Amino acid sequence: MSHLTHQPVNRSKPFSSNWTARIGWCLLAFYLVYACSQLGFSAERFSAGIEHGQRFLTRMFPPNFGRWQLIVSGIAESLQIAVIATFVGILISLPIGLMAARNLMPAWISWPTRAFIALCRSFHPIIVAILFVKAIGFGALAGVMALIVASIGFISKLFAEAIEEISAKQVESVRATGAGFLSVLIMGVQPQVLPRFIGFATYQLDSNLRNSTMVGIVGGGGIGASLFTAYQRFDFDVVLAILIVIVSLIMIAEILSGWARKVFQ
Template sequence: MSGSAERGVPSSRRHWRKPPFIANPLLRWGLVVGVAIYAIWAISILPFDLDRISQGMTRAARIFSGAFPPNFDRYELLIDGFLESLQIAILATLLGLALSVPIAFMAARNIAAKPIYLIGRAIIILARSFHPVIVAILFVKAVGFGPVAGILTLTLYSIGFVAKMLAERIEEIDWGQVEALRASGTRYIGVLQFAVLPQIMPRQIGLGIYQLDSNLRASAVVGIVGAGGIGSTLMNAFGRYDYDFALAITLVIIGVILVSEAVSGRIRRNIG
């Protein structure tokens, strides 16, 4: 081969290190040490009680032996719970879709005036910050146990998601159509109705189907804090140590979620 090899290679040529991901050594080691300290601290303050874990194992054995086989005897209760969940999901989705349209318009930078834009964004952020279960617990306190609290919760939940996506869609609409209508002297509301709305409708339908699916899932959860639906049925079964019935409910929830996910995915593909 060429001459350079025979001339002996400097020692640096015998070593190679992968260039570090973070070039600055101070920052790199600072990060490593910081993460390590946090990890040790976070794990050390865990109330890690071996005694309780070993007790837990026997309790787990009891729960699982109580849960098998799943008990479908009270299927009427189960079906009622599900129908209620479905009702909650449908009504909350429709309310959410309807309410999210004006809020999305408020929160679209290219349509709304600055102060209105900020209000719209604030509503969306607020609706998205809270887990539906927290919202549900507040509504349960305000309007009592039952499906009303569930509907209100999931409506808010739907607004948080649908209005956000819709606002993003509005911000990227084809501006030419809007200008064409403006040029012909149409009023502001007219512009929204004829130039903006047709452009966002397909998206809204897709979002609606997605949201129906996701509300159905969520309705199973908010029921746990008393907002109606199958979640309440599950919580009651758990509270009465009816683990076999609880397992039956859980299995049905899983089944319904899988089916609903498949159906919603197929419909959205057909539309999209």
């Protein structure tokens, strides 16, 4: 007869208590309550806000497209701002992203370039737009410059990271043929990063199209200026019409960007 060997039974709890996590969640809950009390949140303000919101929405319907010429001109200007800012921003981002790639550039070039990219990413486009409006005045030029800065901060960072993630074997194979640095970029780097770069560019165009509305509110031109003017005049039905056009434009841009990624990748 075979003898059965008795294995020791592990009587420890299957889910051990993590008191560090519990204390952390409790501290977070206490801080949320404290922050809400400091910011003046109250049930009375929420109820009053709901009532004001209902009256506001009532005044927005039905949408008024009677000023369609103003809406069309604002949308056209926003589209021009987004396209110009994206094109110029991409052209500037290409060499900046290349210089920020640590696998192709020495540290004395890549780290200052990365610091410049971080500086461009430090501020929201609205803040940059306000600075340009103060510097060069109201109009589309201030909006274009603000979105160029935003495009540089986004595209350069992602482009540099895409270059750092490429396969070194293809680059070394091109270098083994005695090719120069420019040939290495064209034959070894560009084929590996081109599909991702097209995706970055289409996303940035879509982002600039949305941000062109925000920079227009602070004086950067485009449909945002028309939207802000309608708010000031209490033409809330015109505001709703502008919002509908903006949403429709963003949806069309999303469809076109998805089509472009499928075609060019």
